[in-house]
Amino acid sequence: MKLEKRAEPSALMVYLSPVLALLATLLTGAAIFAILGQPPASVMTAFFIDPIRDFYGLSELLLKATPLLLCAVGLSLCFRARVWNIGAEGQFILGTLGGGVVALACNDMESGFGWALLVASLAGMAAGMAWAAIVALLKDRFDCSEILTSIMLNYIALQLLLWAVHGPLKDPAGFNFPESALLVEDLLLPTLHPDYRVHMGLLVALGAAAGLWLLISRSLLGFQVRVFGESSAAAEYAGFSARAILWFVLAACGALAGLAGAFEVLGPVGQVTPNLSAGYGFSAIIVVFLGRNHPVGIVLAGLLFALTFIGGENLQIEFGLPRSITQMFQGMLLFYLLAADFLINYRIRLPGFAAREARA
Amino acid sequence: MKSTTRLELIGIGKRFGEVVANDGIDLLLESGEIHAVLGENGAGKSTLMMLLYGVLQPDSGSIVWESREVRIGDPATARRLGIGMVFQHFSLLQTLTVRENLELALGALDAAHLESVLRQFDLRIDLDVRVGLLSPGEMQRVEILRCLLQDMKLLILDEPTSVLTPGEVEQLMHILRRLAEGGCSVLFITHKLAEARALCRRATVLRNGRVAARLELAQCSDTDITRAMLGGEPPPPPTLAPMTAGEVLLEVRGARAALPGQHRGRIDGLDLQLRAGEILGIAGVAGSGQDTLVALLAGEIRPASGSLLWRGEDITRKGARARRRLGITTLPVDRLHQAAAGGLDLTANLLLTHCDDSAYRSGPWLHWRRVREAAQELIVQAGVKAPSAQAMARQLSGGNLQKFLVARELAGSPRVLVCYNPTWGVDPGAQARIHSALGEARSAGMSILLLSEDTEELYRLSDRLGALCNGRLSPQLPASEVDSELLGQWMTGSTGNAAA
Numbered sequence: 001m002k003l004e005k006r007a008e009p010s011a012l013m014v015y016l017s018p019v020l021a022l023l024a025t026l027l028t029g030a031a032i033f034a035i036l037g038q039p040p041a042s043v044m045t046a047f048f049i050d051p052i053r054d055f056y057g058l059s060e061l062l063l064k065a066t067p068l069l070l071c072a073v074g075l076s077l078c079f080r081a082r083v084w085n086i087g088a089e090g091q092f093i094l095g096t097l098g099g100g101v102v103a104l105a106c107n108d109m110e111s112g113f114g115w116a117l118l119v120a121s122l123a124g125m126a127a128g129m130a131w132a133a134i135v136a137l138l139k140d141r142f143d144c145s146e147i148l149t150s151i152m153l154n155y156i157a158l159q160l161l162l163w164a165v166h167g168p169l170k171d172p173a174g175f176n177f178p179e180s181a182l183l184v185e186d187l188l189l190p191t192l193h194p195d196y197r198v199h200m201g202l203l204v205a206l207g208a209a210a211g212l213w214l215l216i217s218r219s220l221l222g223f224q225v226r227v228f229g230e231s232s233a234a235a236e237y238a239g240f241s242a243r244a245i246l247w248f249v250l251a252a253c254g255a256l257a258g259l260a261g262a263f264e265v266l267g268p269v270g271q272v273t274p275n276l277s278a279g280y281g282f283s284a285i286i287v288v289f290l291g292r293n294h295p296v297g298i299v300l301a302g303l304l305f306a307l308t309f310i311g312g313e314n315l316q317i318e319f320g321l322p323r324s325i326t327q328m329f330q331g332m333l334l335f336y337l338l339a340a341d342f343l344i345n346y347r348i349r350l351p352g353f354a355a356r357e358a359r360a
Numbered sequence: 361m362k363s364t365t366r367l368e369l370i371g372i373g374k375r376f377g378e379v380v381a382n383d384g385i386d387l388l389l390e391s392g393e394i395h396a397v398l399g400e401n402g403a404g405k406s407t408l409m410m411l412l413y414g415v416l417q418p419d420s421g422s423i424v425w426e427s428r429e430v431r432i433g434d435p436a437t438a439r440r441l442g443i444g445m446v447f448q449h450f451s452l453l454q455t456l457t458v459r460e461n462l463e464l465a466l467g468a469l470d471a472a473h474l475e476s477v478l479r480q481f482d483l484r485i486d487l488d489v490r491v492g493l494l495s496p497g498e499m500q501r502v503e504i505l506r507c508l509l510q511d512m513k514l515l516i517l518d519e520p521t522s523v524l525t526p527g528e529v530e531q532l533m534h535i536l537r538r539l540a541e542g543g544c545s546v547l548f549i550t551h552k553l554a555e556a557r558a559l560c561r562r563a564t565v566l567r568n569g570r571v572a573a574r575l576e577l578a579q580c581s582d583t584d585i586t587r588a589m590l591g592g593e594p595p596p597p598p599t600l601a602p603m604t605a606g607e608v609l610l611e612v613r614g615a616r617a618a619l620p621g622q623h624r625g626r627i628d629g630l631d632l633q634l635r636a637g638e639i640l641g642i643a644g645v646a647g648s649g650q651d652t653l654v655a656l657l658a659g660e661i662r663p664a665s666g667s668l669l670w671r672g673e674d675i676t677r678k679g680a681r682a683r684r685r686l687g688i689t690t691l692p693v694d695r696l697h698q699a700a701a702g703g704l705d706l707t708a709n710l711l712l713t714h715c716d717d718s719a720y721r722s723g724p725w726l727h728w729r730r731v732r733e734a735a736q737e738l739i740v741q742a743g744v745k746a747p748s749a750q751a752m753a754r755q756l757s758g759g760n761l762q763k764f765l766v767a768r769e770l771a772g773s774p775r776v777l778v779c780y781n782p783t784w785g786v787d788p789g790a791q792a793r794i795h796s797a798l799g800e801a802r803s804a805g806m807s808i809l810l811l812s813e814d815t816e817e818l819y820r821l822s823d824r825l826g827a828l829c830n831g832r833l834s835p836q837l838p839a840s841e842v843d844s845e846l847l848g849q850w851m852t853g854s855t856g857n858a859a860a
Contacts (some may be wrong), residue, residue: 004376005376008755038438206836217728218725218726218728219724219725220715220721220724220725221724223708223711223715223726226704226708227701227708227712230701230702230703230704231697231698231701231702231703233694233697233698234697234698234699234700234701234712236660236680236696236698236715237658237660237678237680237690237699237712238680238712238713238715239659239679239681239682239684240683283364320833358494
């Protein structure tokens with residue numbers, strides 16, 4: 001058996017492969033549940049259908065999708081430029097810290113909460129951007145692999161967060177729990193509807209996706225990012241500064257991931273806690289690939305991923321299955337997606353097949 | 361000596377996906393024979409040699425080595441059989457000396473054996489110098505020496521002369537003749553007729569992966585051979601009317617520069633004047649500083665010292681886009697990764713060097729529809745075979761992409777074009793088209809700096825001619841006053857480079 005590169009991958013299959021990967025994931029998931037002795041049909045329903053049966057469920061889906069989308073839009077920009085930033089998680093965490101510190105400082109104010117909210121959001125963006133800037137600096141000055149540095153910075157960011165909630169940010173009245181004080185109601189992002197938790201961050205996320213589309217398909221800057229992603233030599237030849245593009249995509253991604261982090265603190269969570277990120281920064285990487293690095297695809301993939309988060313929680317409640325089901329589904333989805341993409345670019349030739357063909 | 365069959369290839373076939381690289385190739389090689397394998401770029405010559413050296417495995421057919429069918433699974437097996445290969449791109453370690461490189465490949469050296477081989481083949485090699493300091497010709501001799509020390513029975517040379525100066529070519533031929541007299545067979549891959557004639561009695565011509573002809577070279581005219589290689593008549597050369605050159609457009613003064621992170625190919629105190637309405641041809645073996653010069657003129661790199669003047673105005677600090685706005689365009693040698701982005705379509709590749717044209721952009725926003733229309737127009741006008749302007753650059757053949765790129769650079773009436781090997785690896789039809797496009801541009805008053813490793817092309821097109829060697833430029837004289845001997849001297853730097 002050997003692998004053979006296809007002359008030109010099928011354009012249709014490039015868009016179909018996420019669908020195929022999803023189908024394969026569902027089938028494998030059902031099989032695993034059956035092996036575990038759970039009725040596959042009802043588990044799958046509980047995972048994928050029950051969470052979105054009513055408006056409240058849908059609003060929770062949109063709430064979960066918000067940070068995913070913000071991170072994914074930033075990552076999409078990086079990946080367009082072939083800057084393999086795996087550090088959205090760390091940039092997100094820095095965003096929670098930046099936003100959290102500012103918001104907590106404003107917690108005792110009498111008025112001006114609107115401004116405080118804005119400044120806290122901007123602080124989150126700035127903190128995420130600064131974290132991403134470390135990656136850019138190391139790449140720019142020392143040609144360090146952005147993959148390695150951004151992954152390592154994720155761990156540092158997590159330790160930083162743990163230190164903060166065990167130390168300076170810990171709520172004095174919090175019974176020694178590693179958590180900050182709760183933010184006052186006025187310091188939280190306005191929700192889109194009084195009955196639901198989904199907040200205006202969703203609009204910002206959708207706006208970012210629209211902005212990404214505009215940038216990539218209509219602007220000179222987006223064109224430069226694409227050229228750089230295809231070939232940095234071509235970008236230099238055209239007179240586009242490779243350094244400027246590197247800094248731009250990383251800064252933009254850091255800002256968006258940081259904003260996502262700040263929105264979690266200022267939104268549904270309302271305080272700084274050690275496990276603010278449910279792995280949004282990592283999941284967003286899969287969202288970008290599943291969404292074929294296209295803004296519309298990313299929005300759809302982001303919603304699907306939000307569903308796996310909620311569905312996993314639902315299974316935990318209804319069937320007592322471990323919460324890692326969510327990660328299992330995300331992992332399977334990525335595995336099948338990579339497999340499908342691989343087979344789009346390569347075909348498998350079995351021994352004897354070529355000979356038969358030659359005789360024919 | 362009695363001639364016996366050393367190697368026989370029977371019906372060799374090899375495909376890469378949809379592409380058939382070799383199809384039913386038969387070839388017979390006697391001991392002590394120097395056999396030419398002729399063909400255009402992409403005819404399947406290199407693939408065939410990779411199969412023979414065990415780098416690739418054939419899909420069909422058989423290899424008979426000294427009357428025994430063999431399977432050559434890897435290069436080590438090939439070497440054990442007595443098959444050696446000298447690659448187009450050398451496989452020596454730059455930081456080690458010649459002796460260390462040889463020992464690395466062969467183990468401890470037998471000094472007497474080494475001495476006798478060096479004497480027998482008249483090889484002048486300093487064994488204790490670092491490989492990184494050698495010229496391409498010298499490196500090639502080291503590779504050949506490495507094969508000779510292993511008592512090879514077949515030596516494969518893939519386009520060995522592309523990096524050599526005319527003098528070094530003579531030296532190589534001398535070595536190969538000696539080798540053949542000793543009974544070693546040689547497969548000499550080339551697309552240059554003169555070399556094949558000088559060295560070989562018989563030739564196998566490949567075209568589109570098949571054997572197009574087996575020729576006794578003495579009985580064929582050049583036209584016969586070219587026809588076999590191309591499968592048709594060779595295109596006529598363009599005729600350039602003599603012109604008096606106009607004002608000096610671009611001037612380089614005492615420039616020293618290097619590509620970032622690269623030690624080889626720097627330019628070292630270079631002076632140059634480009635005038636309107638002339639083609640200045642610059643010869644030179646690969647790596648003499650051509651890439652650096654193109655990048656310097658394009659504005660991709662800044663000189664360490666020296667300056668660039670545009671009609672008297674200092675433009676040393678201006679970047680690529682600013683220079684393009686002045687009318688200076690460049691076409692670097694790497695078509696798919698530098699002059700174009702292979703994974704983008706032709707529309708985007710047109711925009712690559714025209715993103716500052718007011719028709720295509722207002723402020724930060726692009727007018728893709730206009731770019732697409734312009735790209736379509738360019739495709740038709742330049743006779744590019746492409747399905748549409750949405751075709752990706754890498755889907756096009758080398759010749760078609762290059763036609764598109766030349767047309768792209770000539771669009772918008774620039775004043776200066778700097779190009780390096782514009783017709784390398786391009787089919788003859790496209791080559792003729794590119795040559796006439798360059799000729800027309802020059803006659804319309806443009807100034808063209810033509811860097812090329814193809815001396816035939818240089819003589820055909822140039823008004824003035826010079827050569828680069830080790831980053832220094834020879835004097836540039838009217839092409840009619842430069843014979844190939846003088847050009848060869850310039851390329852090796854033996855005279856005339858004190859002009860800087």
